[in-house]
Amino acid sequence: MAYGQRTALDIPALELEEGCRVYLVGANGSGKSTLLSLLAFLHPPADGTLFFNGRPVEWSPSSLLRLRWEATLVHQSPYLFHETVFSNVAFGLAARGIEGSEQRRLVSKALETVGLEGFAHRKARALSGGEAQRVAMARALALRPRVLLLDEPFANVDRETAWVLRDVILVLAACGTTVVTATHDLIPPCEAGVRIVRLAEGRLCADTTSSRNGRAETADDRTGPDRRQGAGPGR
Amino acid sequence: MGFLFESFVASLGLIASASPDIVDAVYTSLAVSIGATVFSSVLGVPLGLLVGLSEFPLKRLVITILNSLMAVPTVVVGLFVYGFISRQGPLGALGLLFTPTAIVIGGVLLAAPIAANFSLAAVRGADPRILPTALTLGASRARAIVRLVAEIRFGIAAAVIAGFGRVVSEVGVAMMLGGNIRGYTRTMTTAIALETSKGEFAFGMALGIVLLAVAFAVNVALSMLQRR
Numbered sequence: 001m002a003y004g005q006r007t008a009l010d011i012p013a014l015e016l017e018e019g020c021r022v023y024l025v026g027a028n029g030s031g032k033s034t035l036l037s038l039l040a041f042l043h044p045p046a047d048g049t050l051f052f053n054g055r056p057v058e059w060s061p062s063s064l065l066r067l068r069w070e071a072t073l074v075h076q077s078p079y080l081f082h083e084t085v086f087s088n089v090a091f092g093l094a095a096r097g098i099e100g101s102e103q104r105r106l107v108s109k110a111l112e113t114v115g116l117e118g119f120a121h122r123k124a125r126a127l128s129g130g131e132a133q134r135v136a137m138a139r140a141l142a143l144r145p146r147v148l149l150l151d152e153p154f155a156n157v158d159r160e161t162a163w164v165l166r167d168v169i170l171v172l173a174a175c176g177t178t179v180v181t182a183t184h185d186l187i188p189p190c191e192a193g194v195r196i197v198r199l200a201e202g203r204l205c206a207d208t209t210s211s212r213n214g215r216a217e218t219a220d221d222r223t224g225p226d227r228r229q230g231a232g233p234g235r
Numbered sequence: 236m237g238f239l240f241e242s243f244v245a246s247l248g249l250i251a252s253a254s255p256d257i258v259d260a261v262y263t264s265l266a267v268s269i270g271a272t273v274f275s276s277v278l279g280v281p282l283g284l285l286v287g288l289s290e291f292p293l294k295r296l297v298i299t300i301l302n303s304l305m306a307v308p309t310v311v312v313g314l315f316v317y318g319f320i321s322r323q324g325p326l327g328a329l330g331l332l333f334t335p336t337a338i339v340i341g342g343v344l345l346a347a348p349i350a351a352n353f354s355l356a357a358v359r360g361a362d363p364r365i366l367p368t369a370l371t372l373g374a375s376r377a378r379a380i381v382r383l384v385a386e387i388r389f390g391i392a393a394a395v396i397a398g399f400g401r402v403v404s405e406v407g408v409a410m411m412l413g414g415n416i417r418g419y420t421r422t423m424t425t426a427i428a429l430e431t432s433k434g435e436f437a438f439g440m441a442l443g444i445v446l447l448a449v450a451f452a453v454n455v456a457l458s459m460l461q462r463r
Contacts, residue, residue, distance in 0.1 A: 037367070042367055061375070061376060065375055068370060068371060071371075072371055073371040075364060075368065077364070079362055079364035079365055079368045081382065081385075082386055091369070091382075092374070095372060095373040095374045095378055096373055139372065140372075
């Protein structure tokens, strides 16, 4: 991936198994957000191939629409539409043709999950930063994506919101959702058994798994027969 | 000063009495301006959105041309349209010269570049997260663009209002293409020019006050939208 003359991301290969929990760790400008955009099918790679479900991604509008229904990205500073909270959370559902009582049920459930019951009819743009982040998470949750991509979800939120979001992520991961989280922070100590992919200046520099005793094992130590999503040159 | 004050008082009397000539001129002005604004918006807004949302060769040139068209003098637009709809022109057989329709055509040419440029500016100034957000939530490209337009709706409304402001306040096109026919194509601006030259300063001042009120209302609406 490149922006003008600058290469933002240059990795030989990266495979993500279905249902795994992955942290992309690196400093600002290391390529985390670029990789998330790629995994969300928002930008095609300048070179190489992106695979999903073992098949190369076709960057045609109809193919992309279906693929984007599988993977949802929550941005670091999420944009909320100039509508009510309900309309924001219902947007993706309406795009999938889910309307009426089913839509209301899913929106209510998503708002309840992030602790925003009673916020449905508030103006989204009048919310605090933490509330906005929760609405963005609810907007993604309502869609029940197979892959949830989170760009610095804890960067601009208070401690309470951070714990709510972390709980939601853990529940999602337990339900089999693939959760990929980009962060420049250290991984919290309680987050054991997750895969940690370290990026620096757009390059993959480490791929380990965290353990409760602080040890980290390399990617080669792990085995996983059901590898679903990945990027690499000309595979 | 006495002359100005007496004219001002007399103009207020003309406005208060709803002089038929004033009412006619105000009605014609608003009718042709609204008509021209509708058509110019239908042409200009989508053009601005298209240019703003697309990447194509010579895009910068197209934007420069759109910008330049905003600065074309109204009499030049009037002259250009006159050439087409005068009796010897290619569209002379339609008999459009000195009709309200001719003023609307000229007004569209004046206002469409404004609508296009303001819409283009609204798209370029839109939050860059809007389209990726809509797309990652599963919207098609078309649906995402509809969402984008909804998000910049105040900018689009400003484009429409600015176009109206341009048309309602111009005099060159209305004079050259409308002919200033009393009760038919006489607009506020052409009536002011004519009546003042005839020495009917109070009448011109009365129309000037109404025109100022309309322009003021338009600009208040524009600034309110831009603040939102």
